[in-house]
Amino acid sequence: MSHDEYEGAHLPGNRGADGFDRGAEDAGRDLDAEVFGSEAQGSAGASTGRTERGPDRTGRRAVIAGGAVALAALGGGAAALMVVNRDRLPVIGGGSDGGGRAPSRTDATTAPPPPPPAEVARAAVAALPDQSALVPELATTDLSRTGMLVSFPRIPGARGLSEAIDIAAGKMLRERLFRGQSATLTAAGRVIASGSGVLGVLLDATDEQGPSASLLWYRAEGDRPFTSPALVRAESWGALRDAVLSAAAGVEGTDPEELRSLLQEQPRPFGNGPALLPQADGALQVLFPSASAGGSRGELVLTVPAATAASLLSEDGAAVQQALAAPAPFDPSLRTAPGDSHDGDALYVLPAEVDAPAPARVSEAPGPRTQLAPLVGDGVRPASVVAPDASRLRSVSLTLDDGPSPDLNARVRGDFAAAQAAATFFMIGQSVAEWPDAVAKTCADGHEISSHSWSHPQLTKLSADSLASQLQRTTDAIIEACGRVPFSMRPPYGARNGNVDDAAAALGQSVQIWDVDTLDWQSKSPQKIMGHVDSETRRGSLMLIHEIHPTSAEAIPMILDWFASNGYTTFTCAELGQNQMYAGCHYTRGLVHGHVVTGPTGSASEGGGASDGGGQG
Numbered sequence: 001m002s003h004d005e006y007e008g009a010h011l012p013g014n015r016g017a018d019g020f021d022r023g024a025e026d027a028g029r030d031l032d033a034e035v036f037g038s039e040a041q042g043s044a045g046a047s048t049g050r051t052e053r054g055p056d057r058t059g060r061r062a063v064i065a066g067g068a069v070a071l072a073a074l075g076g077g078a079a080a081l082m083v084v085n086r087d088r089l090p091v092i093g094g095g096s097d098g099g100g101r102a103p104s105r106t107d108a109t110t111a112p113p114p115p116p117p118a119e120v121a122r123a124a125v126a127a128l129p130d131q132s133a134l135v136p137e138l139a140t141t142d143l144s145r146t147g148m149l150v151s152f153p154r155i156p157g158a159r160g161l162s163e164a165i166d167i168a169a170g171k172m173l174r175e176r177l178f179r180g181q182s183a184t185l186t187a188a189g190r191v192i193a194s195g196s197g198v199l200g201v202l203l204d205a206t207d208e209q210g211p212s213a214s215l216l217w218y219r220a221e222g223d224r225p226f227t228s229p230a231l232v233r234a235e236s237w238g239a240l241r242d243a244v245l246s247a248a249a250g251v252e253g254t255d256p257e258e259l260r261s262l263l264q265e266q267p268r269p270f271g272n273g274p275a276l277l278p279q280a281d282g283a284l285q286v287l288f289p290s291a292s293a294g295g296s297r298g299e300l301v302l303t304v305p306a307a308t309a310a311s312l313l314s315e316d317g318a319a320v321q322q323a324l325a326a327p328a329p330f331d332p333s334l335r336t337a338p339g340d341s342h343d344g345d346a347l348y349v350l351p352a353e354v355d356a357p358a359p360a361r362v363s364e365a366p367g368p369r370t371q372l373a374p375l376v377g378d379g380v381r382p383a384s385v386v387a388p389d390a391s392r393l394r395s396v397s398l399t400l401d402d403g404p405s406p407d408l409n410a411r412v413r414g415d416f417a418a419a420q421a422a423a424t425f426f427m428i429g430q431s432v433a434e435w436p437d438a439v440a441k442t443c444a445d446g447h448e449i450s451s452h453s454w455s456h457p458q459l460t461k462l463s464a465d466s467l468a469s470q471l472q473r474t475t476d477a478i479i480e481a482c483g484r485v486p487f488s489m490r491p492p493y494g495a496r497n498g499n500v501d502d503a504a505a506a507l508g509q510s511v512q513i514w515d516v517d518t519l520d521w522q523s524k525s526p527q528k529i530m531g532h533v534d535s536e537t538r539r540g541s542l543m544l545i546h547e548i549h550p551t552s553a554e555a556i557p558m559i560l561d562w563f564a565s566n567g568y569t570t571f572t573c574a575e576l577g578q579n580q581m582y583a584g585c586h587y588t589r590g591l592v593h594g595h596v597v598t599g600p601t602g603s604a605s606e607g608g609g610a611s612d613g614g615g616q617g
Helices: 003-008 020-035 039-046 117-126 159-179 234-248 256-262 315-325 409-419 429-434 436-444 464-482 498-506 526-536 550-565
Strands: 050-052 063-065 068-075 078-084 090-092 139-142 149-154 186-194 198-207 210-219 224-226 275-278 284-293 296-304 395-403 424-427 448-451 510-512 542-546
Touching: 117 210, 117 284, 117 296, 139 159, 149 159, 149 198, 159 186, 159 198, 159 210, 159 224, 159 436, 186 315, 198 315, 210 275, 210 284, 210 296, 210 315, 234 256, 234 284, 234 296, 256 284, 275 315, 395 550, 409 436, 409 550, 424 429, 429 436, 429 464, 436 448, 436 464, 448 464, 464 498, 498 510, 526 550, 542 550
Parallel strands: 068 296, 149 186, 395 424, 395 542, 424 448
Antiparallel strands: 050 063, 063 068, 068 078, 078 090, 139 149, 186 198, 198 210, 210 224, 275 284, 284 296
């Protein structure tokens, strides 16, 4: 791909003339036409007692019948029609034979035909509540300035969840880029569950392949985000599989082997596995983002009955169900983070089992195509981390300091796009303010955007006020340039101490050092850079290179080729940390590091910047 072709791929091709806010509504209307029919069809429906409600906060429409909103649902493996009132409370339930129906002004006896499975799934997503009012200090991250119709919630009182949402959004943006110039993406998020120490967030996306929903969950204790697999006990995943296949038996055109395989994947946006949604009545909805049903492929929702679901839920699943059944204000004071050490490497807790590293799985199916972990075994619960599963991949993070470079940024981004690779860019605030377009494009490509101070001083030598200013001004400049909030920073030269860690903590940022220094600033030689890569890289490495040197830019495609040849998958720093990078803690490596196969702890890296100065960063 040439540089001009690469830059052309970033022209927003899906933004309406009215801008982001109106564009999001237009996206909802386009989806309505696909799911519920055109505006003309809606008007025709009105003559038989069916009208369309305008877009609500989700950007969707529902069909109103006799003053109630008719939403399709599947229960017990058979089609049914659920009717909810305008407050989205069930008022009529469909029978297991699909005979449930909504009252009509003109025909109170004839049941409508069962809706297509994709409509059923979309209606289930549209019916999810908005509990934003229960979350204090809720903010919105709006990426419209990057040309992307993407927005999602940010919750300062739930730092781990906010970073996890950012990870998921970055993954969606990268996958759009990798699908090519004609790819589209609109996405919006909202809080759908709130309890005193529990939150749930929906990220609802639509691209040229259709709509899909990602559900992220959170427990304040431990500042811990997670995805749907955590809602089911590990030993009960096989029972969930059996219940899903039983429910699917009543839906025409489903493929049991396909569903069995999908249950071995992480959920969106990290795989094609299902999102799980406990119901207030104890049932469990299982939402597949892309599955065969009814003669076509699309979203599919199946319901596991309450009698079966009760024995499947984990402690996290029960807490989520309680928050959905009895919403309550979220209490940020309940948030805790493990340990009081600044040494993040020492705080890492490995999964119970860590597999030998493997190359990423290749898939041509709809949905994400990169960073795909190998399938787990039949009946084995997939990882619930809000990131690609590093416990099964040979993962590494290539990080770029001192940008954005007005001369090299587009070239570097093009190389990452060609290799379908992810990166973290540690940017200097002054350069961010001078070249905000480069920041916006880097953000739109789905890379992680992080802070590298305002003017690159040695932070350990600054007064408390000057240190705070260096970090705050850079954070503000990044938000102004692209809309995203940085959740990590890298101190220049790797120079950090407790004061630097505390200043980062005040902004909700972790401190990222490294364990592989390419010394690119010193050698100015692509061959010598590659020598460091070849001899020092290992699973979980955080690798330092710079964006501003032409010889470093020349080496980057060589490094990415070397990664591919040696079975490495590139991660961002946040992804490499697997939701265990906490504000105010410093890190030199990823969670799964070296050649660990199994065990409760990992071996710490010996690399990284000195605590009071050292490496060139």
